[in-house]
Amino acid sequence: MLAREPLPPAVIETDRLTLEYGTDAGVVRAVEDVSFRVGEGERLVLLGPSGCGKSSILKSVAGFVKPASGVIRVRGTEVKSPGPDRMVVFQEFDQLLPWKTVRQNVEFPLRIVGKLSRSEIRERTETALRKVSLERVIDSYPHTLSGGMKQRAAIARALVTDADVLLMDEPFAALDALTRTQLQTELLDLAQELGFTLLFVTHSIDEAILIGTKLHLLSPHPGRTITSLDTDDFGRGDIGSARLESMSREVHDLLFAPSARKDILEHV
């Protein structure tokens, strides 16, 4: 059992992560004892019903929430505070700062880091916006954009810094179905092109299977690991296929059927 192959170096690693938050009624445990690792270029999806603490896990990897116990490491260093090496894309449309144009929004993280020259910043911003096909609205203010365009701009803003890790917290949840499908495939294309490492949170099973190379299933109240699955061989070609459907049913059973869950737990 100990004679495993040496694991490839992890980009994100959580070790027995437990998260708690204080409410008026006392301390509530949101996540308990969750461990996972995301290797270079992998896309790990945290999947579970609401209340399983998946967003809390993402926020703690981003550095917004301090763990009650356990460790989070990004490229070997323990996460202590937020930083632009882990760029977050949120669900809410108001994540674009309304007082900045699309270009200024995308430039913003680069300007704060302040390492690049003006022309480099300009060039990178334009490249990132071209990748998400937003060059048409580059000088518009966010309030004039549609929801899908806002999320695209947020993705461009995350890509522009060459961050080690992208963290996405249900970025497509507030979009209509058509835009959602389109953005999912666009994200997959970008992942193929750029090979970024991604931690992605969703409550949609199909989205999880499609986006992820690995799924990490969580049970609610508090969030505990159910199991991990490999979904690397599912791609955009599988949208609507029977294979995806059966996988999706399997995941659904794992998440919701009590017997199946018990079964799994006994085998772990």
Place this chain on the structure above:
Amino acid sequence: MSDLSLNPSTSAAAWKSLRNYAWNSPAVRKILVLALLALTWELAARFNAKPILFPSFVETMTALWQAITTENLLQASWVSMSVLLKGYAIALALALVLVSLAVASRFVRELLQTLISMFNPLPAIALLPVAMLWFGLGEKSLLVVLVHAVLWPFALAALTGFDSVPETQRLVGRNYGLRGPSYVARILIPAALPSILYGLKIAWAFAWRTLIAAELVFGVSSSNGGLGWFIFRNRNELFTDKVFAGLAMVIIIGLAVEGIVFRIIESVTVRRWGMQR
């Protein structure tokens, strides 16, 4: 060229588009409202027919013109304005520092909230006797009262604005590693700008009120009195039309600042950004 006059339908259309334009232009609407108010005033004063108590619009405007040309009313206004701007600026700087500290520390927040609830209801002019006792008759006392008038309502508006900045935008700022003063300056202030502008407007009105009232009480102090002193002096001599001219000056400056300065600031910021309609 002659088409317009010859063809009644085009001239009607032109007239209609002109009317539409006029009706949709806020400036035209505003002028219309002001003209209506002036007309009502004029009619009411003529009907009343007691110019010593209630001068008409035309009389007031004539007195205003005379005061400007012969009695240095503009200079008096400038005296008032410069004191006001000084007090306003000091109070804004103080308020921004306090509110920024309140964002960082829960203790300062509690302190600021307590101070606001204590001092906001306290009319600034009520502090004048104490201020005069401490600082004598002069600009210092005026500034103390002005700062008091501006500081609390503006701090309240700014604090409310900071508190209502969406969580996502706060997280975005923190995600980029912004902290302390740069976090306040690059995320909180622009995100709270609608509330901050509202606070600026309220504070401006409070400052004006307080200053004129304070000058009414002791305009004698400075060698050249301000607007309040102009009003007070003319009331003593029963030049009611000049009293009204002084009041009109206060209103005109207020309207100009509200309608021009603040409107321009709003249109290049919060309206342009879609943060306010």
